[in-house]
Amino acid sequence: MYYIGIDIGGMSIKAGLTDEKGNILAKESIVTKPDNPYAETVKDIAALCEKLLASAGIDKSQLKAVGMGIPGTINSKKGIITYSNNIRFENVPIVKEFQKYLDVPTFIGNDANCAALGEVVFGMGKGYKDAIFITLGTGVGSGIILDGKIFEGKDGAGAEAGHIGIRIGGIRCTCGKKGCWESYASASALVKQTKKAMDRHPESLMHKIAEEDGKISGRTAFKAARAGDKAGLYVVNRYVKYVSEGLLSLVNLFRPEILLIGGGVSNEGDYFIKKLQAQVTRYSYGGKRNPYVKVLKASLLNDAGILGAVALCL
């Protein structure tokens, strides 16, 4: 039997056909049109699924289920998108609408929750029952797996780790609150921190790196730090503290077995992950008396969305 995982994003909607082991047999994608009414978008997604089955030469009868990972607040039990800012959906009964076109069991979940589940089922988190997945991108997304299942709070309105506070009265966040973790630990925040440090340090290697790369990115400070640049290292170490601060709150509340770090910044690999591990190990509540929490780089990367959505179906 086969599964389709759909990764609905603000820019594109990706779909992948997989077997039950998470091997991706075919992939397709379309551009997201946030201005379209939801019925149109759902119709497009159904057509995408049909195309995927046709291209792989697989009959509809062999499709066991479809999973969808969607950004925003998702009521997975009721099959409703409560609210998704990126695709401008509000109170959309997406499962019911989708099944008008493709009559298979359909499951939906928040995209970061799906990605977390994908890691536990198919990726680096395999074998662990309690895991927290954090993605450092435009914002800070999070997925919490407790006892092998997605934890999402009442009506899917929890597990928003990007919006735990790390600095009371700090930077104003899009959510209306000040000092959210996301405002300090996202890749976008890192870029802002890098720009500020560059303004203050005209001598820093970061200027040359940014020029060569054609832009200031989340990699600029890391590249400079690795090359021994003082200002770059300062930016990186402070960013590590920001990321760790939220991780530590999560550890002290959930005490998971592993913390999985995804998103663009996680490509800095061991250099970054080891720094996070040191902070988490040093400052977790109860120190060595309490179970060790391992920090790992997430492994599914670009396919995390698709595989996470498939994991929802299993």
Next chain:
Amino acid sequence: MYYIGIDIGGMSIKAGLTDEKGNILAKESIVTKPDNPYAETVKDIAALCEKLLASAGIDKSQLKAVGMGIPGTINSKKGIITYSNNIRFENVPIVKEFQKYLDVPTFIGNDANCAALGEVVFGMGKGYKDAIFITLGTGVGSGIILDGKIFEGKDGAGAEAGHIGIRIGGIRCTCGKKGCWESYASASALVKQTKKAMDRHPESLMHKIAEEDGKISGRTAFKAARAGDKAGLYVVNRYVKYVSEGLLSLVNLFRPEILLIGGGVSNEGDYFIKKLQAQVTRYSYGGKRNPYVKVLKASLLNDAGILGAVALCL
């Protein structure tokens, strides 16, 4: 059938005999002797139970179970106190030791977790399945109830809400980390904040109130604020923000149905609870789109420990 709930604290060990509805039929207590070896303390607790049964004229055969609420990290599955700072127990197999004297099913749990469960089973939280209980005392204790059960993280090493960060790089906490919620939102922190404000405001009514009460306490600023004192109101409102900051992180992660506030400060009643409710309602992630989270004063007060321990047995 009857139950005994035992509330082990740093100062005293209280025990209560109850029926299955949580009616307390008899209470006894002894002084905690942290310098005694654990075997002695457990023997004393067993004797306390015998005394309780005798005083109520109830035969051992009618005792269905014993529950114990203990401060610190408790491995409830294994029946072991991993670490308790207050009573200086480390790796103590308390259930096994206790059953040498009284051969009944015995359950242990962290005291704040027990109190949370007690509120959901017998108190203000009755009927709710997802609740977070916060006690504002010397520290900030917390108990998290998910789907009607205590959530405590791997080996009971989670649910330490007092040690989520609210101000990165802030006040150094006893746990080794800086800026923990407990350092700002505990009753002890409130007293420190009150003292500082009094130093800065010799004109404040707080001086007169403290003199009349014979001390500066968690009530001083509240009394002054209610009487219209500006400096007192400033202390209270800032303290409300500190408490809310942690509550909001908990809401955004767990999205419980209710937040229960216990500990001495909760005796400020509606005046305090309504201020917390306003902050929680205003700043919870997703605003009105997401389920409303109600803030309530915990109701079991002095008997919370005993009833919480009994709730463990049910």
